[in-house]
Amino acid sequence: MWMHLDIHAGGLMSRRAFLGAGALSMAGWKGEVVAQAQTLRKQGLSCILLFMTGGPSQLETFDPKPGTPTGGPTKSIATSLPGIQIAEGWENTARVMKEISIIRSMTNNVAEHTRAQYQLHTGYLPSGGVKYPTFGSIVASDFPAPKDDLPSFVSIGTPGNTIGSGFLGMGQAPFVVNDASKLPANVSKANRLDEQRFSGRLSLLEDLEGQYANKGAKARVEDHKAIYANAARLVRSPNLKTFDIASESNEMQEKYGKTAFGRGCLLARRLVERGVPFVEVESRDWDTHFDHFERIKPLNSATDRGFASLVEDLAQRGMLEKTLVILMGEFGRTPIINPRTGRDHFPRAFSIALAGAGIKKGFVLGSTNAGGTEVRERPVSVPDLFCTLCKALEINPRKENNGPLNRPIKIVDGGKPVDELFA
Amino acid sequence: MKRIVFMMLLLVTMKAGLAFGAGPASPLGSEAWKKLEHTVPTPAQLDQLLEKEIIRVGRVTAPLCNDADFYRRVSLDITGKLPTPVQLRDFAQDSSPDKRAKLIDKLLESDEYSRYWSQYWAEVIAAKVTDRRGLLAYRPFEDWMAQQLKNNTPWNQIAHELITAEGEVMPGDKSDGRTFLMLGHLGPDGPVERASEVSRIFLGIQIQCAQCHDHPSDVWKREQFHEFAAYFARTGDRLVPAGNMRFGLRVHGRFFGEHKMPSKEDPAKGTTMHPRFLDGSEGPKNASDKKRREALVASMTSQDNPWFAAAYVNRIWGKLLGQGFYQPIDDMGPQKELVQQEAFLRLVGAFQAMKYDSKAFLRLVLNTKAYQRQTRLGETQDEHLLFAAVYPSRLDAEAFWQSLNDALGQVGGPFASFNRLNPLFFARSYEGQFRNQFKFDPSFRADEVEGSVAQALWMMNNPQIEEKILTRPGNFLGKLLKDFPDDSQALRILYARVLSRLPMAGEEERCKAHLAKSKNREEAFEDILWALINTTEFQSRR
Numbered sequence: 001m002w003m004h005l006d007i008h009a010g011g012l013m014s015r016r017a018f019l020g021a022g023a024l025s026m027a028g029w030k031g032e033v034v035a036q037a038q039t040l041r042k043q044g045l046s047c048i049l050l051f052m053t054g055g056p057s058q059l060e061t062f063d064p065k066p067g068t069p070t071g072g073p074t075k076s077i078a079t080s081l082p083g084i085q086i087a088e089g090w091e092n093t094a095r096v097m098k099e100i101s102i103i104r105s106m107t108n109n110v111a112e113h114t115r116a117q118y119q120l121h122t123g124y125l126p127s128g129g130v131k132y133p134t135f136g137s138i139v140a141s142d143f144p145a146p147k148d149d150l151p152s153f154v155s156i157g158t159p160g161n162t163i164g165s166g167f168l169g170m171g172q173a174p175f176v177v178n179d180a181s182k183l184p185a186n187v188s189k190a191n192r193l194d195e196q197r198f199s200g201r202l203s204l205l206e207d208l209e210g211q212y213a214n215k216g217a218k219a220r221v222e223d224h225k226a227i228y229a230n231a232a233r234l235v236r237s238p239n240l241k242t243f244d245i246a247s248e249s250n251e252m253q254e255k256y257g258k259t260a261f262g263r264g265c266l267l268a269r270r271l272v273e274r275g276v277p278f279v280e281v282e283s284r285d286w287d288t289h290f291d292h293f294e295r296i297k298p299l300n301s302a303t304d305r306g307f308a309s310l311v312e313d314l315a316q317r318g319m320l321e322k323t324l325v326i327l328m329g330e331f332g333r334t335p336i337i338n339p340r341t342g343r344d345h346f347p348r349a350f351s352i353a354l355a356g357a358g359i360k361k362g363f364v365l366g367s368t369n370a371g372g373t374e375v376r377e378r379p380v381s382v383p384d385l386f387c388t389l390c391k392a393l394e395i396n397p398r399k400e401n402n403g404p405l406n407r408p409i410k411i412v413d414g415g416k417p418v419d420e421l422f423a
Numbered sequence: 424m425k426r427i428v429f430m431m432l433l434l435v436t437m438k439a440g441l442a443f444g445a446g447p448a449s450p451l452g453s454e455a456w457k458k459l460e461h462t463v464p465t466p467a468q469l470d471q472l473l474e475k476e477i478i479r480v481g482r483v484t485a486p487l488c489n490d491a492d493f494y495r496r497v498s499l500d501i502t503g504k505l506p507t508p509v510q511l512r513d514f515a516q517d518s519s520p521d522k523r524a525k526l527i528d529k530l531l532e533s534d535e536y537s538r539y540w541s542q543y544w545a546e547v548i549a550a551k552v553t554d555r556r557g558l559l560a561y562r563p564f565e566d567w568m569a570q571q572l573k574n575n576t577p578w579n580q581i582a583h584e585l586i587t588a589e590g591e592v593m594p595g596d597k598s599d600g601r602t603f604l605m606l607g608h609l610g611p612d613g614p615v616e617r618a619s620e621v622s623r624i625f626l627g628i629q630i631q632c633a634q635c636h637d638h639p640s641d642v643w644k645r646e647q648f649h650e651f652a653a654y655f656a657r658t659g660d661r662l663v664p665a666g667n668m669r670f671g672l673r674v675h676g677r678f679f680g681e682h683k684m685p686s687k688e689d690p691a692k693g694t695t696m697h698p699r700f701l702d703g704s705e706g707p708k709n710a711s712d713k714k715r716r717e718a719l720v721a722s723m724t725s726q727d728n729p730w731f732a733a734a735y736v737n738r739i740w741g742k743l744l745g746q747g748f749y750q751p752i753d754d755m756g757p758q759k760e761l762v763q764q765e766a767f768l769r770l771v772g773a774f775q776a777m778k779y780d781s782k783a784f785l786r787l788v789l790n791t792k793a794y795q796r797q798t799r800l801g802e803t804q805d806e807h808l809l810f811a812a813v814y815p816s817r818l819d820a821e822a823f824w825q826s827l828n829d830a831l832g833q834v835g836g837p838f839a840s841f842n843r844l845n846p847l848f849f850a851r852s853y854e855g856q857f858r859n860q861f862k863f864d865p866s867f868r869a870d871e872v873e874g875s876v877a878q879a880l881w882m883m884n885n886p887q888i889e890e891k892i893l894t895r896p897g898n899f900l901g902k903l904l905k906d907f908p909d910d911s912q913a914l915r916i917l918y919a920r921v922l923s924r925l926p927m928a929g930e931e932e933r934c935k936a937h938l939a940k941s942k943n944r945e946e947a948f949e950d951i952l953w954a955l956i957n958t959t960e961f962q963s964r965r
Contacts, residue, residue, distance in 0.1 A: 215815075
């Protein structure tokens with residue numbers, strides 16, 4: 001219409017319009033074939049991220065150093081994998097060791113919680129200019145949505161603490177469940193309204209939206225209505241019972257552990273079983289600057305039980321082949337024990353565990369030196385880790401999403417997948 | 424596929440740059456920018472400039488909005504609050520020709536103006552904070568900023584205070600709120616992040632795009648970014664023990680240190696950069712932190728640098744009209760798309776002539792016809808209306824929270840806002856959780872702000888909201904239904920209270936149909952109140 005606008009189309013186009021343009025050209029037959037192939041390829045794949053906020057000690061989890069000055073009183077225990085030992089307190093994980101892989105050679109240089117948590121969730125360091133999406137949002141945007149009205153990305157036990165969907169927008173934001181022992185906040189009809197009154201309210205709302213739509217805000221009203229339709233579908237969905245872990249046998253609940261983390265793991269399994277592609281469960285309070293060896297006992301116990309039971313349960317149900325399970329925190333802890341019997345932040349050499357979705361069963365990658373102060377072999381960087389997660393989930397790590405100011409941003413910048421981790 | 428589209432657009436944009444003949448010779452803008460008129464136009468003169476362009480491109484201006492729409496809009500925009508039904512009635516009955524101007528003056532003098540806009544500026548900074556520990560300064564900043572707005576401290580002085588701030592924030596203690604902008608970015612990346620934010624907020628220039636390479640769509644060179652960052656080379660931050668394993672934060676000057684531009688081949692190596700402003704003028708070499716930051720503010724706020732006034736003009740106009748002259752409002756530059764250039768430059772000159780008086784500027788904008796037009800969208804949500812109409816943007820979380828409380832009475836109980844001062848405790852309060860759920864970056868384009876299912880569920884089903892909807896003796900609905908046995912009358916008051924207008928004939932009919940089939944009058948009105956707070960209109964500017 002106006003010359004200058006046409007020429008500068010790139011500058012004037014919003015992200016929404018931009019994606020829309022992409023979608024339009026995708027509507028051709030070729031696009032459909034691509035989309036279908038992607039759906040087929042991803043069928044049944046999903047990911048559960050168990051995040052140990054605060055930074056768990058590698059020396060008290062997967063890389064114990066008993067008998068050395070840095071090892072502390074922690075003993076090591078044998079696992080189901082001959083020759084491989086992990087820290088005491090992880091007896092259940094030792095039992096399922098033949099299902100999982102450990103990386104003992106993670107290395108990074110960010111020793112501050114919020115920055116490292118951001119980096120270990122997004123693959124990027126925080127920057128004022130770009131809000132990078134958390135990994136769950138990336139997976140949610142790349143995977144087909146679950147069929148049963150359930151959200152694509154559920155985050156358990158993380159009230160107000162999620163990194164969020166960043167530039168991918170609210171459509172990919174985590175659906176937060178504060179407490180796995182209850183239904184998610186606000187999904188139940190308020191004041192136990194009966195269905196008749198609930199429908200009456202919704203139909204009244206639908207009709208009263210007309211006035212504002214007529215006053216020139218039609219498209220905004222339509223967006224609003226679409227979101228409300230999704231919300232109402234969730235409220236009425238019979239699949240809400242997926243969130244009810246009380247329907248599991250007492251035995252099963254005991255197996256995962258009746259702790260916040262154990263319940264979160266059990267809920268994660270139920271959600272993944274119904275096709276939710278990404279679930280994050282938080283395990284908190286790993287920031288043990290003092291009384292470290294006492295304080296980690298209950299943390300180890302709950303996390304070991306939840307993680308091992310999840311892996312075992314997924315394997316027994318035949319779901320582990322299609323479900324990537326990640327157990328990690330934002331960094332490790334110093335080999336040197338401080339004067340308050342604590343360990344401080346240590347990103348230089350730490351451990352994480354992976355299982356499922358093609359990850360080798362019963363495998364240890366890399367090692368640290370005798371004191372645990374340096375990675376000795378096969379260092380793995382944060383971008384390497386994210387490339388590895390992408391490989392397991394069949395996501396192209398170099399795929400570019402449309403960032404702010406229409407800048408294309410790769411899912412992972414740099415790094416290489418760790419091929420040795422795949423069977 | 425998207426990639427290809429992007430490349431094509433990039434090509435188109437590049438061609439456009441050539442066609443315009445824009446070169447880097449005058450990085451701060453074309454000749455027109457150098458001839459700013461340093462006088463304050465009347466609102467009518469401004470409207471003339473805008474309408475000339477609207478007519479030139481063959482558009483039609485929207486009619487002025489009615490009194491109720493105007494009162495609601497200006498009240499939400501200036502105070503973040505809804506007008507009461509009594510205020511609306513009195514305003515409608517006032518026959519003085521300058522009643523809108525008088526209302527604008529009244530609202531600008533209210534305490535709610537300084538409270539609401541301090542929240543706005545806190546969100547502008549908080550949205551890009553790269554270290555959450557810096558949020559310790561959030562509430563102290565709000566308090567400090569509210570005081571500045573109340574005193575109408577000129578914008579250049581506010582910029583000076585924020586950019587040169589030295590001081591501490593302590594958990595739960597008396598803190599220096601001016602440190603928020605500096606403390607939002609900590610550690611080794613501090614200089615780079617602080618430079619990016621200062622440039623974005625106060626100059627409207629996203630110079631950080633030139634951090635790793637020359638700016639892809641503007642004139643800025645990589646060296647220019649790092650010369651800008653060098654102003655912050657000696658700005659330091661550290662943790663301050665506050666007892667009980669708690670820490671505060673301090674921003675201070677360090678005695679040495681230079682900013683290095685990392686080598687592209689080996690990021691461990693780098694070239695020492697000295698401060699130089701965007702217009703090419705040299706900053707102080709080997710100088711103290713204080714001298715550097717003082718020099719930067721002096722260059723930024725000099726009348727020779729129009730971008731300082733331009734950034735404020737574009738942001739405020741963008742918030743009030745729903746769209747900026749540049750979009751998004753914090754992404755301006757010599758080669759960026761600008762609409763309504765003549766009116767924009769007139770406003771930039773005017774803000775300089777006003778000596779950066781925020782209230783005078785707000786008063787000018789709010790009194791234009793452009794601000795007082797009806798809302799509408801173009802053919803698509805992101806079409807630029809060129810200010811022929813007001814954009815129906817979504818309320819920010821602060822105004823939405825306040826509106827909800829205005830409509831329903833205090834939501835979340837007496838402890839809804841418990842412990843405002845400490846951001847960690849505030850985050851767990853009802854108000855904190857609500858605002859966290861509904862917040863968005865205030866620098867986003869209005870058409871890119873999206874809602875979510877979790878938000879819809881909150882408005883639909885949240886027990887604390889439902890508690891305020893239910894009819895109880897003595898609460899709003901309880902009194903309304905007791906005092907007004909006539910349904911039409913009760914409906915009118917309900918609409919006025921929630922949507923600041925009377926129901927249209929069709930709406931009244933629809934509500935009465937609902938009354939007719941409901942079990943009782945209480946339930947029917949509860950449902951209507953529920954529906955009204957869940958409408959798009961309640962969450963939006965009108």
